[in-house]
Amino acid sequence: MIGRIRGTLAEKQPPEILVDVAGVGYEIHMPMTSFYQLPAVGDEVVVYTHFVVREDAQLLFGFADKMERGLFRELIKANGVGPKLGLAILSGMSASQFLASVQNEDVSALVSLPGIGKKTAERLVVELKDRLAKFGKAQSIAVPPPSSDLLSANTFVEVNDTREEAQSALIALGYKPAQASKLVDSVYSEGMESEALIREALKAAI
Known part of the structure; x- marks a missing residue:
């Protein structure tokens, strides 16, 4: 299993x-809570990974720390919960928010x-409450906003429309196109970068 990757953040x-x-x-799929903590493109990055092998694909999922990866591994053991x-x-929500x-x-x-x-939420509580006790008592804390240098124009691959990129990210995370569009439009303001826009859209959804 590939448990950790260290290299240059290319894209x-x-x-x-x-x-x-x-x-x-x-290529690594990441939850946005970990994505917010990434350095700028071109910098060195360390990602804790979980390797998934399917009949039609081999996928890497990455996390900022071992705790979040551990939560992900417990989640996908739950009935009806896959990697996506x-x-x-x-x-x-952050790892601490989910635990809480x-x-x-x-x-x-x-x-x-x-x-x-x-029904899925109730099942998750029943299945995971005891299993997640090993992570300790959680505090419901907000996800810290990324620092200004993480929101610079050089952070992302160039895109024509910030809103389109944010909507695509939300759709990839499971939101329906109409819902993603509505969330993005509700929080967008001129000059926002994609990462900040996605973060605010996810906060608005909760």
């Missing part, structure tokens, strides 16, 4: 990145995430 196109390791490019839904859950939601049996917070209905 950032949320929710995916490309990391160059000695000339080999690794796990990614969406950890994009809509499960520990406090806050079904309403989980239902606000894409692909999570009331």
Whole structure:
């Protein structure tokens, strides 16, 4: 299993990145909470990974730290939760927020995430509450905003429309096109970069 990758951050196109390791490019899917913590393109990056092998694909999922990766691994063990839904859950709320939601049996917070209905949320609480105890007592904290240098124009591969990129990222995370468009339009203001726009759209969805 590929557990960690260290290399040069070659591309950032949320929710995916490309990391160059000695000339080999690794495509990695990341939850947005980890994506916000990435350095600028061209800098060295360390990503903790989870490798998924399917009949039709081999996929790498990356995380900023071992805790978030551990939560992802517990999530995809739950009934009805695959890697895509796990990614969406950890994009809509931070690891600490997710832990707090499960520990406090806050079904309403989980239902606000894409692909999570009331029955799924209730099942997640039942299945995960005891299993997540090993992560300790969570505090419901907000995701820290990225620093100004992470929001510079050089951070992203060039795109013509910031809103289109943000909408594409939300759709990749499980939101329906109409919902993604509505969320992006509701928080967009002139001059916003894609990363900040996605972050605010995800916050508006909760």
